[in-house]
Amino acid sequence: MSTTKSNIIGTDRDYGSLVKEDRVHSSIFTDESVFEDEMERIFHKTWLFALHESEVPKKGDFKLLKLGRFPVIAVRDENEEVQLMINRCRHRGAQVCEATQGNAKSFQCWYHGWTYNTKGDLVGVTGEEAYDKTFDAKEHGLTKVARVGNYRGFIFASHSKEGQSLDDYLGPAKKFIDILIDASPTSEIEVKPGVVSKTMYRGNWKQIGMDGYHPHYVHVSVFKIFSKRESTTGSAVGAIHLEDPFADSSPSLTRGFPNGHAALDFRFQRLPHAKDNTAELQQSEDGRKYVEDMIARYGKEHAEELIAWHGDPHLGVFPNLQLIHDHIRVVIPISSSETQVLMYPVFLKGVGQEINNKRLRSHEAFYGPASNGSPDDAEIFERVQRGLEGDANPWILLGRGINREKSDSDGTVSALISDEITQRAQMQEWKRLMTED
Amino acid sequence: MAKQIVNAAPEAINKGVVSVEQQLRVERFLNYEAALMDEHEYDRWMELWTGDDITYWVPCNSDDQDPNTGVAIIYDDRPRLLERMMRLKDKAAHAYRPRARLIRNVSGVVPLSVRGEELEVVSSFSLGEIRTGTENIWFGKCHYLLVDTSEGFRIRWKKVMLLNNDEAMPNLTFLV
Ligand code: FES
Ligand SMILES: [Fe+2]
Numbered sequence: 287m288s289t290t291k292s293n294i295i296g297t298d299r300d301y302g303s304l305v306k307e308d309r310v311h312s313s314i315f316t317d318e319s320v321f322e323d324e325m326e327r328i329f330h331k332t333w334l335f336a337l338h339e340s341e342v343p344k345k346g347d348f349k350l351l352k353l354g355r356f357p358v359i360a361v362r363d364e365n366e367e368v369q370l371m372i373n374r375c376r377h378r379g380a381q382v383c384e385a386t387q388g389n390a391k392s393f394q395c396w397y398h399g400w401t402y403n404t405k406g407d408l409v410g411v412t413g414e415e416a417y418d419k420t421f422d423a424k425e426h427g428l429t430k431v432a433r434v435g436n437y438r439g440f441i442f443a444s445h446s447k448e449g450q451s452l453d454d455y456l457g458p459a460k461k462f463i464d465i466l467i468d469a470s471p472t473s474e475i476e477v478k479p480g481v482v483s484k485t486m487y488r489g490n491w492k493q494i495g496m497d498g499y500h501p502h503y504v505h506v507s508v509f510k511i512f513s514k515r516e517s518t519t520g521s522a523v524g525a526i527h528l529e530d531p532f533a534d535s536s537p538s539l540t541r542g543f544p545n546g547h548a549a550l551d552f553r554f555q556r557l558p559h560a561k562d563n564t565a566e567l568q569q570s571e572d573g574r575k576y577v578e579d580m581i582a583r584y585g586k587e588h589a590e591e592l593i594a595w596h597g598d599p600h601l602g603v604f605p606n607l608q609l610i611h612d613h614i615r616v617v618i619p620i621s622s623s624e625t626q627v628l629m630y631p632v633f634l635k636g637v638g639q640e641i642n643n644k645r646l647r648s649h650e651a652f653y654g655p656a657s658n659g660s661p662d663d664a665e666i667f668e669r670v671q672r673g674l675e676g677d678a679n680p681w682i683l684l685g686r687g688i689n690r691e692k693s694d695s696d697g698t699v700s701a702l703i704s705d706e707i708t709q710r711a712q713m714q715e716w717k718r719l720m721t722e723d
Numbered sequence: 724m725a726k727q728i729v730n731a732a733p734e735a736i737n738k739g740v741v742s743v744e745q746q747l748r749v750e751r752f753l754n755y756e757a758a759l760m761d762e763h764e765y766d767r768w769m770e771l772w773t774g775d776d777i778t779y780w781v782p783c784n785s786d787d788q789d790p791n792t793g794v795a796i797i798y799d800d801r802p803r804l805l806e807r808m809m810r811l812k813d814k815a816a817h818a819y820r821p822r823a824r825l826i827r828n829v830s831g832v833v834p835l836s837v838r839g840e841e842l843e844v845v846s847s848f849s850l851g852e853i854r855t856g857t858e859n860i861w862f863g864k865c866h867y868l869l870v871d872t873s874e875g876f877r878i879r880w881k882k883v884m885l886l887n888n889d890e891a892m893p894n895l896t897f898l899v
Contacts, residue, residue, distance in 0.1 A: 646790075
């Protein structure tokens with residue numbers, strides 16, 4: 287039984303008719319009742335990214351999340367397992383935890399003093415004798431999120447008891463997640479508790495996506511800055527070369543995966559620069575060591591690939607996760623016209639301080655509310671939202687490159703970097719979930 | 724800055740570390756800086772900075788987030804700050820056009836310590852922003868290292884602690 291069966295605010299709208307192969311109806315971005323349905327049919331049903339396990343490194347470490355409409359506590363319990371529990375007292379429903387992160391032995395509800403341990407068990411009921419004999423504390427533990435899955439430290443959650451496994455859900459997108467993790471010579475990344483840049487824009491959550499068509503226009507001021515730089519250095523690990531990765535003549539691809547995942551696939555474009563990147567790294571001690579350790583771990587050929595890709599999978603995992611450049615990005619829909627975007631810089635384990643420091647500064651340069659990149663994206667999303675409100679001609683076109691899609695052996699489809707394959711993949715999954723029984 | 728003032732009491736508060744005239748000079752300088760920022764006078768604002776080793780720092784998550792281990796909203800040295808100026812002035816930087824209309828009030832100016840020509844000062848501001856029909860209100864505390872030169876004060880180091888630095892914030896496309 288999926289939780290969507292308790293849909294009490296849903297509408298009977300025919301979502302199938304609002305999403306065509308090459309276009310979508312703009313009401314899905316602006317109508318608040320569509321948003322309500324999205325919460326039920328997408329966010330309370332499919333897999334959502336919750337957190338990276340390094341955010342709660344020690345027993346008792348916790349972090350508050352929002353998964354769909356549910357406030358959730360993620361906590362590492364006494365057996366070192368990460369529990370995801372609904373932050374809602376089983377007595378009268380108060381949140382039992384208000385601190386956004388920290389360490390706790392137990393969670394006490396301050397309304398009437400009920401206490402839960404880190405496994406969510408109800409371990410203390412104030413004045414328990416007043417309840418009759420049939421009251422069993424065991425039945426009133428914090429509600430667990432229905433399913434939790436872990437892919438290499440990325441913890442995902444589903445509010446639905448049934449549905450495809452996380453493994454099937456991620457499918458071929460997994461090897462793109464690997465690109466981020468394997469930028470570390472020990473195959474371990476770290477997301478530091480509480481280190482996150484929190485931004486918002488006044489626009490729909492579906493605007494934010496893998497879009498290889500926009501950089502030449504939205505980020506033109508950044509390209510001007512890059513062109514004035516003496517050194518091309520400044521990327522996560524290795525050099526940013528001057529060749530344009532967003533030109534259709536480049537070997538960059540857009541890629542669509544099953545289940546709505548999508549990527550800007552820069553692998554083929556970056557590979558020829560492996561030697562330059564390695565040479566750039568070898569100019570410093572930490573960089574030299576990094577190259578050595580990568581080769582020792584992955585072998586020369588794959589290490590060179592990984593260094594050329596510099597940990598940037600540029601992957602969108604539908605509906606709420608993106609792995610871009612050197613950060614994990616979480617998309618939190620607040621309403622049809624307001625979205626929060628959390629950007630967690632990823633630190634590599636097993637590398638010298640200088641490598642992570644460079645990643646951090648390069649992250650700040652492009653991402654965050656006062657950076658070179660994010661503000662122009664947010665500005666455009668807000669312009670889109672204002673434009674969409676006027677739906678005289680309500681269809682939005684996503685057909686770019688539809689006739690030059692290629693199917694690849696791993697079950698994905700690809701096309702040129704400016705093609706709207708990524709948007710089509712995301713919207714087809716949106717349609718699948720919104721129309722599913 | 725409140726914390727810095729609390730810690731500096733009573734010495735820096737009772738008697739003060741500078742004369743009343745010097746205090747007024749500092750206040751006029753910070754109000755001038757605020758006016759340049761409000762008016763988007765970037766070249767003239769840039770002239771207020773001195774030396775090659777400058778830092779313009781807006782921490783994220785907490786006022787004391789270490790920029791070596793945590794992310795910052797802004798952590799500029801001179802080259803990065805010059806690139807920021809380029810974008811602030813660039814018509815193609817969409818988030819900066821149309822420009823925000825800004826008014827800030829600078830208050831709570833307290834010199835904390837003096838070392839030769841260097842003056843450590845804290846202040847606070849409230850800032851109203853209007854852009855494309857939306858109004859935002861920003862609050863922050865500033866911590867400065869000023870140098871008293873023959874041309875007036877110059878900034879060597881500036882840290883801006885936004886009240887909402889751990890909240891989801893909209894674009895911050897102006898100087899704070
Ligand atoms: S609501 Fe939590 S103890 Fe009553
Ligand atoms: Fe962008």
